Amino acid sequence: MSPTIQDHAARKRWMGLLAKAPPARLSALVEALGPTPGFTWLRAPEVGGVMMQGRMGGTGGRFNLGETTVTRCALRLDSGEVGHAYVRGRDKDHATRAALVDALMQTPRAGAVEAAVLTPLEAEAEAAKAARAGKAAATRVDFFTMVRGED
Amino acid sequence: MRDEALTGGFADAPVEAARAFRAALSALARPGRIETIGGAAAPAPVSEAAATLLLTLCDGETPLYLAPSHDSPALREWIAFHIGAPLTDRAGAAFALGTWEALAPLDTFARGTSDYPDRSTTLIVEVPRLAPEGKRLTGPGIETEARLNLPEVAAFRANRAGFPLGWDFFFTAGTALAALPRSTVVEDA
């Protein structure tokens, strides 16, 4: 794997994590980082739509399923790093924080930001998913045989 | 993505886009009238007027053709960030950008269908300068006649003959913008 693709994979992971984070939680974690560097907008937060697609039968040809709201923005830190965000929903503060963290992850502070923001977000997302999966598992049917037909 | 690609958008998008859209409408409604638009900066050789027009008229659903005079990696990146318009060939283009020479031959662009005459290409033609002189324009939106320094006559006459099908043109130079809808009659002076 080339370094670029590895970089992409890492950035893809954190951008997805930031987009899926509960907005209030992300806000608290970014707040806890302390003072964040100044930045200028390359693209101020704007709300738009993305058309979601599905596949016929789950695996076949594409069709348009309907849209979702999405907020995007791009900013440049005073130190030069550019952060992008695309976040489902209409929360401009959420998008701003996601772009800010995306930019910070490209600075020497990346390690600290990873530990303070991304690691807890990932752990909490896993825990929430596991809790829901646990409830689903509790509704799983165990069949047991009452009578068998043959003699 | 290079830095140049991320800058040059509108500072105040709703206001600047509305202003530019109004100017583009006026230019089309009054063929030959020269409007002034600006606010956007795309990589060279795109003029300020053409960059502003692209930001105003194009989006992720308007396939755009870049003629060889304008096609460059820097412009492609600028379009990807600011507009998201898919780049396409001549036949599939909703909009096309280039110099008059680079856009020729025009009949490779869509002229619309009789059911949907709007499904034609709008050409953004970069010219060295725009002046109200030269070819004579008459038709809808022109009280008596207008003058514009168009590059030629034959192509526009042929375009007019195919009405209601045909191409609509914007001409851009610096911050100057003029337009020629398919309904305008163009003649030598």
Added chain:
Amino acid sequence: MYVAVKGGERAIDNAHAWLAEERRGDRGVAELSVPQIREQLALAVNRVMAEGSLYDPDLAALAIKQARGDMIEAIFLIRAYRTTLPRFGTSRPVNTGAMVCDRRISATFKDVPGGQVLGPTFDYTHRLIDFALAAEGEPPRAAEAQAQAGEMPRVTDYLNLDGLIQPEPEDDETPPDMTRAPMEYPAGRALRLQALTRGDEGFVLGMAYSTQRGYAKNHPFVGELRIGTVAVEVDIPELGFAVEIGEVVLTECETVNQFTGSKTEPAQFTRGYGLVFGQSERKAISMALVDRALRWQELGEDNLGAPAQDEEFVLSHADNIQATGFLEHIKLPHYVDFQSELELVRRLRAEARASQEREAAE
């Protein structure tokens, strides 16, 4: 005679003010918040998102509040809002095979890998009003069990292995979008699915029911029904790769239909497909049945003349916003239209009377 009139502004303003007051209801009762609607009327929110064709639970909840619970009015608000959004792009097709399922059942295979997971369903409730809900109080916490590792494979994949079901090969052709181009018939399956997933639940249910009752009978089994969360991934041109922008809850239904073969196809099972925003299983099953009925042509079946086989009929009448717009407009002033009809009827009556009198005189 034509008389142009204007007026009613004050009456309209006052009607709006009263509407706002009636919406609030008794001020002695606590006001509903948008999060309350989102969390506690989630299935109403899902329906508004599905038929509004815009996934945004907070917005749908607000629309329900504004519409006083009138679902079609709320859907109308969402549709109107949707038109104001610049479109940033198109997602990659959602991978429902990787869905994190809250519910997943199959009516065709008892021992399907991954199991029959009931999820938060009404299916086994007794449909008795629960008066305990009228009192305040928190429900007990749901039980948790150890989740099993491993995927939940598609049920139809098993039939696929033996060639017993019509395959659904991957195809990445750009589908038409009814929100961008006018409908043209024949529409094709991609457009039909888009129209059905945003169609009125009652209409799609009625159409589906008609196929079960024998109008274009196609004997469906619910091969699989799954409800859960999928990630939405979008290609970002300025980055050159795709990122997940969030997650959505979807309901997917795949029906397996008996098919005895036709002039062009061997005997095998065929599929109907439903995919709908939110937990919306009645709609998803209905969609799958109607999808299957509409596929008669490509499967070489006979046209039985059933309404559910008529693509133009189904698609032209599935949209409740189109329908209600046209229906409700007739209550708005038609004074001039009606005046002309009135004059016509009077003239015809006068002419008839005159001719009767003439005949009587002769």
